[in-house]
Amino acid sequence: MTTNPSPFLVNTGSGKLSAGEALTVALIGPDGTRRAAAVQVLTECAVDEICEFSSYPPELDSIPQMLEGKYDVIIIELDSDPDYALELVENIGVNSAATVMVYSDKSDPERLMQCMRAGAREYLTFPFESEVIAEALVRAAARRPKSRTEKQADGKLLAFMGAKGGAGATMLACNFAVALAKEPNKRTLLIDLDLPLGDAALNLGIVAEFSAIDALQAPERLDARFLSQLVVKHSTGLWVLAAPGRFVPYQASDEAIDWLLNVARQEYDYVVVDLGSKLDLMGTAAYKEATTVYLVTQSGIAELRNSNRLVSQFFAGPLPKLEIVINRYESRTLGVSEEHITKALTRPAQWKIPNDYASVQKMQINATPIVMADSAITREVKMMAKAASGWEAEVKPKKKAFGLF
Numbered sequence: 334m335t336t337n338p339s340p341f342l343v344n345t346g347s348g349k350l351s352a353g354e355a356l357t358v359a360l361i362g363p364d365g366t367r368r369a370a371a372v373q374v375l376t377e378c379a380v381d382e383i384c385e386f387s388s389y390p391p392e393l394d395s396i397p398q399m400l401e402g403k404y405d406v407i408i409i410e411l412d413s414d415p416d417y418a419l420e421l422v423e424n425i426g427v428n429s430a431a432t433v434m435v436y437s438d439k440s441d442p443e444r445l446m447q448c449m450r451a452g453a454r455e456y457l458t459f460p461f462e463s464e465v466i467a468e469a470l471v472r473a474a475a476r477r478p479k480s481r482t483e484k485q486a487d488g489k490l491l492a493f494m495g496a497k498g499g500a501g502a503t504m505l506a507c508n509f510a511v512a513l514a515k516e517p518n519k520r521t522l523l524i525d526l527d528l529p530l531g532d533a534a535l536n537l538g539i540v541a542e543f544s545a546i547d548a549l550q551a552p553e554r555l556d557a558r559f560l561s562q563l564v565v566k567h568s569t570g571l572w573v574l575a576a577p578g579r580f581v582p583y584q585a586s587d588e589a590i591d592w593l594l595n596v597a598r599q600e601y602d603y604v605v606v607d608l609g610s611k612l613d614l615m616g617t618a619a620y621k622e623a624t625t626v627y628l629v630t631q632s633g634i635a636e637l638r639n640s641n642r643l644v645s646q647f648f649a650g651p652l653p654k655l656e657i658v659i660n661r662y663e664s665r666t667l668g669v670s671e672e673h674i675t676k677a678l679t680r681p682a683q684w685k686i687p688n689d690y691a692s693v694q695k696m697q698i699n700a701t702p703i704v705m706a707d708s709a710i711t712r713e714v715k716m717m718a719k720a721a722s723g724w725e726a727e728v729k730p731k732k733k734a735f736g737l738f
Contacts, residue, residue: 357384357405358375358382358406358408359404360408361409361410362386362408362436363389364412367436367438370459370461371408372385377467378466389413389421393420393424396424396425405432406432406470407431407433408435408436409421409422409436419448419451422452423451426451427452432473432477433452434456434457435456436456436459436461437457437458437459440458441553442553442588445552445592449595454472454557456556457469465558468558472600488597488598488599488601489598489602490604490619490624491603491623491624491627492606492623492626492627493607493629495610495629495630496630496643497630498610501629501631501693502610503527503532503607505686506533506605506607507607508710509718509721510523510571512704512714514569516602520572520602520603521571521603521605522564522597522603522605523573523606523607524573524593524606524607525544526585526607526619527576527608527611528585529583531609534573534578538699538701539573541565541575541578544574544576544577544578545563545576546577547563548563548574548593549590550589552589555592556596557596560574560596560600569702590617590618590619594617594622603721606619606623615647624654625654625655626654627684627717630659630660630678631659631661632659632662632663634669637674638677640657644657644679644680645679657680658685659684661687663688684713687710687713689708693710
């Protein structure tokens, strides 16, 4: 039993312990009925300590004193004062390493988006389900930092787009994601948003029961738990949210895409997005919040012309960070000089992927990522992954040829 100097504390109790996952929870809810229902469910879960607060703190400045930085999870009721509750969520998210959850009796997509943008990790609806809350607490325990002063940041968002259909954006996105997935203790998710005909799953040899459309059609249901049911794990350790395996005409809203990417970034260290050559997503988080956008092009006239227009129109400002990737690059047989390529792109290309038709064809036939074997493409893609993550991806050296001398 512990005490808290805040006059809003009405009860402190203990729930059942689970080995290695004991959590301390602060429950802030002016509505006594809903708060009591939440306590009842929490006591059945892996909770070491539950502290109830019967009202919101009167001032945001009192939050540090009220919570004392000692709670792993802070659960806030939305309905009594939604605007102030959102301010609380944002303030706690900025100043605390705790996982913030909210609960409400309303399932409103707009409110879901507001909560996620404010920093809430889970959106719980009343009446509560023990299984749902238990799984949310397990996720909170998994992301709990070793030190409560250490706040876990959202995952990096890395987007691939093609200057033209067939430029190779999907092939590079898949191999780049596989290279990132090899980083120890990090989780990588590849999302195929080249809808409705994306073929990232085909490149990786994955048969997925669900697709990105299933996530985008139900944003009000999409949370970490729901997302985990939609993704498929590749043999390399990469998680994949595929495009549908059959043609499904669908136009996603910007809000649904933003929500999907926010949920994904809260659960994965790296979120790689294959955008194909779609320009209708320019207003979404896929571009606006991306750590890096990789524009995949080739040295052909049509590709360079498209690249010039895209760079000039959408990437003239400082954000998002743009890196140009020339795919199928052959310096000796270029029909266009290096000088003219740079002039067309308005800037030098950061990456040049060698032309290796045999390796790409083998990947497409065997559905085996190129980066699983040593090649010129492998070395360049792994350098891209290293630059994005800072992790030294393993690059196997070439074997020396055997000879008498």
